[in-house]
Amino acid sequence: MNRLKIAAFFALITFAWSCGGTDTATNTNKNANHANTNGKADASRETITIAERPQKIKDQMAERGQQEEASPVLAIAEPKANSTVNSSTVKVKLNLSGDLKGYEPHKDPQTGMGNHIHVILDNQPYEAYYNLDQEFELRNVADGEHTIRVFPSRPWHESYKNEGAFQMVKFTVKDGGGDASKPTTTGSGNTMANANAASPSEGKAMQPSTAGAVDASKPLLTYSRPKGEYKGADADAIMLDFWLANAKLTGDGGEYRVRYSIDGGEPKFIDKWAPIWLSGWQAGTHSIKLELVDKSGNVVDNGGYNSTTREITITK
Numbered sequence: 001m002n003r004l005k006i007a008a009f010f011a012l013i014t015f016a017w018s019c020g021g022t023d024t025a026t027n028t029n030k031n032a033n034h035a036n037t038n039g040k041a042d043a044s045r046e047t048i049t050i051a052e053r054p055q056k057i058k059d060q061m062a063e064r065g066q067q068e069e070a071s072p073v074l075a076i077a078e079p080k081a082n083s084t085v086n087s088s089t090v091k092v093k094l095n096l097s098g099d100l101k102g103y104e105p106h107k108d109p110q111t112g113m114g115n116h117i118h119v120i121l122d123n124q125p126y127e128a129y130y131n132l133d134q135e136f137e138l139r140n141v142a143d144g145e146h147t148i149r150v151f152p153s154r155p156w157h158e159s160y161k162n163e164g165a166f167q168m169v170k171f172t173v174k175d176g177g178g179d180a181s182k183p184t185t186t187g188s189g190n191t192m193a194n195a196n197a198a199s200p201s202e203g204k205a206m207q208p209s210t211a212g213a214v215d216a217s218k219p220l221l222t223y224s225r226p227k228g229e230y231k232g233a234d235a236d237a238i239m240l241d242f243w244l245a246n247a248k249l250t251g252d253g254g255e256y257r258v259r260y261s262i263d264g265g266e267p268k269f270i271d272k273w274a275p276i277w278l279s280g281w282q283a284g285t286h287s288i289k290l291e292l293v294d295k296s297g298n299v300v301d302n303g304g305y306n307s308t309t310r311e312i313t314i315t316k
């Protein structure tokens with residue numbers, strides 16, 4: 001009993017000391033740009049905390065009404081599962097069904113926003129697909145095995161999480177003639193994957209783009225957000241969102257946890273499948289690591305997809 005008390009006492013001291021240390025650091029650097037010379041944020045000098053869903057998003061949800069209750073279901077018509085594509089240009093065709101309640105992918109020309117589908121080649125950052133009537137192409141896809149993952153998203157990039165929303169196919173590009181020195185692009189010319197990029201841009205493509213040994217029936221965490229560049233008020237609270245297949249988190253009655261770490265800082269856990277918003281970001285480049293772990297904290301292996309690190313840029 002005495003031992004326990006002593007241990008508790010020391011734990012308290014350590015806690016108080018570490019809190020004090022954090023406070024001092026925060027106060028000292030309150031108005032400083034915490035990005036160091038290479039533009040990377042320093043985890044020890046920033047305090048990122050969970051924030052409420054921004055009012056702007058709550059307002060948009062209220063405006064959308066019924067659409068929030070939609071259950072959009074996707075099917076990947078092309079590329080066909082386990083097919084071989086003899087071209088470096090891979091056409092993606094999707095069919096949308098389900099209880100849509102007015103949900104329709106569409107980009108508002110005024111705001112540049114709208115419902116859209118997140119399309120993910122291998123474990124690269126997603127590409128937004130707004131108009132399902134228009135073809136969507138992945139160009140310069142390298143020879144080898146690949147995966148495509150898709151799920152419907154809201155204008156603020158929060159995914160729909162209903163049954164059937166998420167789909168994944170494996171396919172192979174063979175003798176496609178892709179140029180490995182050039183990036184993989186979408187039909188609109190956006191970079192999808194670039195194994196040879198000297199530095200990542202827009203949080204995209206840092207790893208060579210090939211599929212891992214992914215098993216569609218095993219627990220699979222799909223990183224979705226954050227992505228790219230955040231400016232001004234958009235950086236006040238940044239959404240972290242993901243898709244979870246074949247796994248339930250502990251808070252949802254399951255046995256898995258989602259672990260995240262910002263800028264290599266202290267790991268935190270998400271135990272309910274829902275987006276979180278994080279505030280306290282400093283200007284500069286930040287890394288976000290997102291992992292699916294078991295109760296003991298071990299990453300659940302599934303072709304390497306269950307541990308993903310992304311970079312985002314914040315401009316104030």
Ligand SMILES: [Cu+2]
Nearest residue numbers: 128153156157
């Ligand atoms: Cu999006």
